[in-house]
Amino acid sequence: xxxxxxxxxxxxxxxxxxxxxxxxxxxxxxxxxxxxxxxxxxxxxxxxxxxxxxxxxxxxxxxxxxxxxxxxxxxxxxxxxxxxxxxxxxxxxxxxxxxxxxxxxxxxxxxxxxxxxxxxxxxxxxxxxxxxxxxxxxxxxxxxxxxxxxxxxxxxxxxxxxxxxxxxxxxxxxxxxxxxxxxxxxxxxxxxxxxxxxxxxxxxxxxxxxxxxxxxxxxxxxxxxxxxxxxxxxxxxxxxxxxxxxxxxxxxxxxxxxxxxxxxxxxxxxxxxxxxxxxxx
Amino acid sequence: xxxxxxxxxxxxxxxxxxxxxxxxxxxxxxxxxxxxxxxxxxxxxxxxxxxxxxxxxxxxxxxxxxxxxxxxxxxxxxxxxxxxxxxxxxxxxxxxxxxxxxxxxxxxxxxxxxxxxxxxxxxxxxxxxxxxxxxxxxxxxxxxxxxxxxxxxxxxxxxxxxxxxxxxxxxxxxxxxxxxxxxxxxxxxxxxxxxxxxxxxxxxxxxxxxxxxxxxxxxxxxxxxxxxxxxxxxxxxxxxxxxxxxxxxxxxxxxxxxxxxxxxxxxxxxxxxxxxxxxxxxxxxxxxxxxxxxxxxxxxxxxxxxxxxxxxxxxxxxxxxxxxxxxxxxxxxxxxxxxxxxxxxxxxxxxxxxxxx
Numbered sequence: 001x002x003x004x005x006x007x008x009x010x011x012x013x014x015x016x017x018x019x020x021x022x023x024x025x026x027x028x029x030x031x032x033x034x035x036x037x038x039x040x041x042x043x044x045x046x047x048x049x050x051x052x053x054x055x056x057x058x059x060x061x062x063x064x065x066x067x068x069x070x071x072x073x074x075x076x077x078x079x080x081x082x083x084x085x086x087x088x089x090x091x092x093x094x095x096x097x098x099x100x101x102x103x104x105x106x107x108x109x110x111x112x113x114x115x116x117x118x119x120x121x122x123x124x125x126x127x128x129x130x131x132x133x134x135x136x137x138x139x140x141x142x143x144x145x146x147x148x149x150x151x152x153x154x155x156x157x158x159x160x161x162x163x164x165x166x167x168x169x170x171x172x173x174x175x176x177x178x179x180x181x182x183x184x185x186x187x188x189x190x191x192x193x194x195x196x197x198x199x200x201x202x203x204x205x206x207x208x209x210x211x212x213x214x215x216x217x218x219x220x221x222x223x224x225x226x227x228x229x230x231x232x233x234x235x236x237x238x239x240x241x242x243x244x245x246x247x248x249x250x251x252x253x254x255x256x257x258x259x260x261x262x263x264x265x266x267x268x269x270x271x272x273x274x275x276x277x278x279x280x281x
Numbered sequence: 282x283x284x285x286x287x288x289x290x291x292x293x294x295x296x297x298x299x300x301x302x303x304x305x306x307x308x309x310x311x312x313x314x315x316x317x318x319x320x321x322x323x324x325x326x327x328x329x330x331x332x333x334x335x336x337x338x339x340x341x342x343x344x345x346x347x348x349x350x351x352x353x354x355x356x357x358x359x360x361x362x363x364x365x366x367x368x369x370x371x372x373x374x375x376x377x378x379x380x381x382x383x384x385x386x387x388x389x390x391x392x393x394x395x396x397x398x399x400x401x402x403x404x405x406x407x408x409x410x411x412x413x414x415x416x417x418x419x420x421x422x423x424x425x426x427x428x429x430x431x432x433x434x435x436x437x438x439x440x441x442x443x444x445x446x447x448x449x450x451x452x453x454x455x456x457x458x459x460x461x462x463x464x465x466x467x468x469x470x471x472x473x474x475x476x477x478x479x480x481x482x483x484x485x486x487x488x489x490x491x492x493x494x495x496x497x498x499x500x501x502x503x504x505x506x507x508x509x510x511x512x513x514x515x516x517x518x519x520x521x522x523x524x525x526x527x528x529x530x531x532x533x534x535x536x537x538x539x540x541x542x543x544x545x546x547x548x549x550x551x552x553x554x555x556x557x558x559x560x561x562x563x564x565x566x567x568x569x570x571x572x573x574x575x576x577x578x579x580x581x582x583x584x585x586x587x588x589x590x591x592x593x594x595x596x597x598x599x600x601x602x603x604x605x606x607x608x609x610x611x612x613x614x615x616x617x618x619x620x621x622x623x624x625x626x627x628x629x630x631x632x633x634x635x636x637x638x
Contacts, residue, residue: 075511077507077511096510097507097510097511098510098513098514098515101510101511101512101513102513106511106512107511109507109508109511113505113507113508113511114504114505114508115500115501115504115505115508115509116504116505117500117504118497118500118501118504122497122500125494125497126497126498126501126509126512126514127512129494129497129498129501129512129513129514130512130513130514132494134494136490136493136494136495136522139489139490139493139494139495139496140486140489140490140493141489142489146493149494150493153494171289189512190511190512192512193512193513
């Protein structure tokens with residue numbers, strides 16, 4: 001495996017898709033020359049991207065383009081072979097998944113990963129784990145700190161669940177929820193970790209058009225309420241074009257286009273990636 | 282709904298505590314009025330320590346989701362260190378209950394240390410590999426105890442692996458642990474009340490842990506490690522916490538167990554005992570605290586019951602048959618349907634709620 005390159009002090013080719021209101025502030029996330037090889041296969045290469053502090057950004061591309069791999073690189077499920085990820089200006093090079101989450105990146109998963117046997121409320125409380133301050137000792141002996149901490153966590157969990165009107169489901173086992181509700185619960189759990197950047201991996205997968213429309217409203221609501229950045233992978237173009245301010249298109253592990261929804265829709269390179277070129281067909 | 286679910290959990294926990302307290306009261310009342318057979322009385326303290334063993338193993342197997350096959354190893358660490366502590370303090374602490382408590386604490390702490398030593402490398406392994414290494418640990422501990430000699434005299438404790446003579450005890454000193462002969466000449470300190478209190482403590486520790494921040498982290502890692510790490514829960518810390526807490530409880534149970542007899546052999550804590558405890562946990566339902574208690578009490582008492590019918594040689598066979606029957610019964614569609622009908626009302630409520638979403 002090649003040596004991991006140090007950050008190059010060369011200008012990154014046009015990483016900026018940052019919406020105007022965020023332009024003066026430093027980006028929350030900056031990926032520079034990010035890449036990973038699996039054996040001889042380069043899954044992602046030269047991935048450069050900056051996300052503004054309150055931006056909703058989209059990452060799209062055909063199946064197998066490497067979108068989820070980018071998420072796994074950002075959250076350190078995979079260690080990148082090349083390049084740097086700066087989170088709020090800090091290099092995440094030595095961090096693992098847990099530390100990256102504590103530093104402010106939370107995510108959902110394409111194939112839902114809930115704690116199936118636990119209740120909806122417990123799932124959210126697990127998301128709140130690092131926000132809760134009482135220790136194991138207080139927990140074992142039910143000291144006042146335990147009761148205070150649990151009460152606060154319960155209230156916070158209910159508040160977060162109310163984003164999706166899921167308070168009534170608090171006692172239901174997560175595994176028993178319908179598919180759409182499981183996807184929403186994953187978002188709530190991720191929000192529990194108090195992130196500054198939320199990564200959503202196909203949040204609308206398996207949802208019908210009316211559910212998707214509701215989800216779009218909720219994603220915007222989450223951004224406005226929490227003032228955080230959101231990066232989402234999605235195949236549903238109505239969602240991507242509807243709420244994303246900047247879009248990044250990935251094909252065969254490389255960025256082929258960046259721009260606003262209008263620019264992307266009319267980009268010939270993107271159309272070719274999705275539909276194939278006339279010659280090949 | 283939330284109020285209802287936490288209420289349900291509280292009720293369930295209270296029932297578990299209630300069963301333990303009621304069992305204690307019934308045994309005490311029976312003992313005072315009708316009188317208990319000596320064989321039954323002899324089983325009371327082992328039942329208590331096996332209940333604690335089952336509870337603590339359930340913490341690892343059920344709550345943390347790791348298969349451990351060396352739990353008797355921690356029990357033996359607790360047993361032998363507890364015996365040494367009790368013997369060493371015979372003069373210093375003449376009051377027996379206090380000596381018992383100290384012995385159990387020493388046993389628990391040393392088993393906890395063993396838990397850390399084993400847990401740190403072992404918890405990096407997963408699944409079958411973890412089971413194999415814990416099995417090996419149990420055997421290593423037993424083999425070490427086979428060659429360990431410990432004696433006490435005015436100068437303090439003496440340790441050796443060469444034999445009783447190598448202890449070089451002063452006049453008036455005596456050997457507490459004699460290698461393959463095990464711990465001998467133990468003053469019987471354990472009482473049923475102490476066992477009952479230990480069960481209550483173990484139950485409180487396990488239930489409180491499960492319903493706390495750390496317990497949720499442990500269960501999150503069990504259900505989905507990648508998701509747990511993605512919300513900032515470090516695997517090593519919480520896996521180790523469950524493992525060491527379990528070892529500590531097993532150590533206390535071991536000390537209680539050993540101090541109930543005049544002598545204890547290292548052979549007692551072999552692989553069969555580890556499996557026996559695992560059977561309690563599996564039979565009671567993995568992750569089911571109340572089930573562990575009932576299964577441990579029932580299966581410890583079962584051989585005595587069989588003996589009264591002259592069937593005790595068939596014990597292992599009966600175990601197997603009981604296990605198979607329980608597994609068949611819990612997977613039986615008719616029985617499941619019947620149980621669901623009993624719980625029908627609650628089930629319906631749950632379904633209604635989930636269809637709302």
